Amino acid sequence: MTKEPATAARRAPIRLTRAADKDEAVRGDLSAATTHGPDLWTANDEFARVERLTLEADGGFGAHASFAIADYVDLPEGRGEEMDIEGLAVDEGYLWIVGSHSRTRKKPKSDENDAATVLDRLSELKDSPNRYFLGRLALLGDGDQPGSQRPARQVELDDAAPARMAGALRYRKRKGNDLRALLMKDEHLAPFMEVPAKENGFDVEGLAVKGERVFIGLRGPVLRGWAIVVEVGVRGRGDGSLKLAKLGDGGCYRKHFLDLGGLGVRELRRHGDHVLILAGPTMDLDGPVYLYLWPSALKGDETAAVVTRDDLVLVAALPYGEGVDHPEGLALMEDETGRVEVLILYDTPSKDRQHDDGVGLDADVFHLPEIPSESGSKKHRKKKKDDRP
Numbered sequence: 001m002t003k004e005p006a007t008a009a010r011r012a013p014i015r016l017t018r019a020a021d022k023d024e025a026v027r028g029d030l031s032a033a034t035t036h037g038p039d040l041w042t043a044n045d046e047f048a049r050v051e052r053l054t055l056e057a058d059g060g061f062g063a064h065a066s067f068a069i070a071d072y073v074d075l076p077e078g079r080g081e082e083m084d085i086e087g088l089a090v091d092e093g094y095l096w097i098v099g100s101h102s103r104t105r106k107k108p109k110s111d112e113n114d115a116a117t118v119l120d121r122l123s124e125l126k127d128s129p130n131r132y133f134l135g136r137l138a139l140l141g142d143g144d145q146p147g148s149q150r151p152a153r154q155v156e157l158d159d160a161a162p163a164r165m166a167g168a169l170r171y172r173k174r175k176g177n178d179l180r181a182l183l184m185k186d187e188h189l190a191p192f193m194e195v196p197a198k199e200n201g202f203d204v205e206g207l208a209v210k211g212e213r214v215f216i217g218l219r220g221p222v223l224r225g226w227a228i229v230v231e232v233g234v235r236g237r238g239d240g241s242l243k244l245a246k247l248g249d250g251g252c253y254r255k256h257f258l259d260l261g262g263l264g265v266r267e268l269r270r271h272g273d274h275v276l277i278l279a280g281p282t283m284d285l286d287g288p289v290y291l292y293l294w295p296s297a298l299k300g301d302e303t304a305a306v307v308t309r310d311d312l313v314l315v316a317a318l319p320y321g322e323g324v325d326h327p328e329g330l331a332l333m334e335d336e337t338g339r340v341e342v343l344i345l346y347d348t349p350s351k352d353r354q355h356d357d358g359v360g361l362d363a364d365v366f367h368l369p370e371i372p373s374e375s376g377s378k379k380h381r382k383k384k385k386d387d388r389p
Contacts, residue, residue: 005316005319008319010059010364012365013362014040014042014345015053015062016064018358018359026051027359029044030043030045030347031045031084031347032087032267033088033328033343034088036139037143037149038147039147040053040331042329043085045084047085048069048070048079048130049069050066050085051066052064054146054147055146069151072152073137073153076130082128082130084130085098085133086207087204091209091211093164096207096209098204098207099204100197101134101179101204102131102196102197102202102203102204103126103194104125104196104197106121107121133168133177134214136166136167138151138164138166139151139155151166154240165240169243169244170241178243179244180193183230189221192220195221197219202218202221203218203264205266205267206219206266207268208270208275212233212245213232213298213302215230215256218264220264221282222264225261227258227260227264228255229265230254230255233245233253254303257305258277259307260312263281264282266280266289267328269332270298271371272298273296274298274372275294275298276292276315276330277291277294278291278318279292280327286322286323286326288320289317289318290314291315291317292313292314293313293315294311295311295313324348325346325349326346327344328346331343333365335367339369340371341365342365345363346361
């Protein structure tokens with residue numbers, strides 16, 4: 001690919017405070033982000049919480065508030081165990097949350113050189129029930145007023161509409177949840193459901209929602225270079241819990257295969273009827289990282305899709321570091337002229353990105369003119385072959 005990594009237009013300070021339940025900074029493992037009005041929602045994959053920050057006059061985000069997810073929905077392991085949150089989305093008065101749904105393999109410590117010890121650690125596989133989470137929290141407050149929205153178990157509405165209620169897919173012991181149990185029978189995904197994350201196993205990293213259509217991006221598996229987005233039908237029950245629902249073609253889920261050049265999905269972000277895709281390595285490697293636009297992904301015919309490179313718009317290559325600065329969170333904003341801005345949060349932020357207070361950090365903001373308006377009226381220019389990765 002001849003296109004050089006995009007240069008950030010500016011850095012946006014993210015003024016986090018120290019974690020309330022652990023003597024650790026939140027900033028080290030931020031794994032998801034989304035904006036709603038002037039608020040930025042993000043999450044650290046080591047916690048079972050969501051973090052809300054509010055846009056400030058200098059273009060950064062502050063007034064940090066934390067919300068424990070177990071205060072609103074039941075978690076199989078409770079509030080003390082991590083959820084590996086990998087996707088956030090706001091839609092129709094709900095904050096949606098998805099965990100990685102993945103198994104893990106124990107990693108040898110850097111000071112362990114004994115072969116037997118290393119082999120023993122590499123043989124250990126772990127299931128973490130809190131990771132098998134797909135759910136939503138009701139949002140209470142005015143989304144246009146900075147810092148006014150917060151999660152709730154239930155929000156009563158003024159009109160005749162039913163109350164918004166927090167809920168999640170049912171947890172199923174040994175199978176994870178209803179979605180994972182279904183995918184364990186899938187012809188493409190079943191062989192990867194027990195394979196650990198970062199080994200091309202089943203690993204969720206990305207979420208986009210439109211009504212009852214939930215799009216889940218997979219970091220893995222990548223099948224012969226094709227990444228996968230699983231679209232799921234999800235509907236609320238009377239008690240607020242969630243159940244799988246039929247999509248337009250009669251099934252509860254469908255798979256979309258995307259040619260991302262061998263990369264997996266690291267984040268999804270809805271933009272009107274379009275979907276932005278942050279693509280990066282499926283294995284535990286540094287870069288490359290690209291931002292693609294999947295035009296009109298949520299518009300029109302509700303069928304499974306095979307999305308070739310010509311169906312995607314390559315928006316930009318993104319910078320990344322060696323062992324640091326891995327793009328993980330993707331959020332959209334608008335500047336004072338209405339131009340779309342892309343905010344990128346980095347996992348394992350480099351030292352020059354970390355604030356001296358020990359908790360804050362800087363995100364990058366990019367001005368990317370290739371992103372169309374939400375209406376989808378802009379004609380998408382195809383990239384030349386020598387522009388493609």
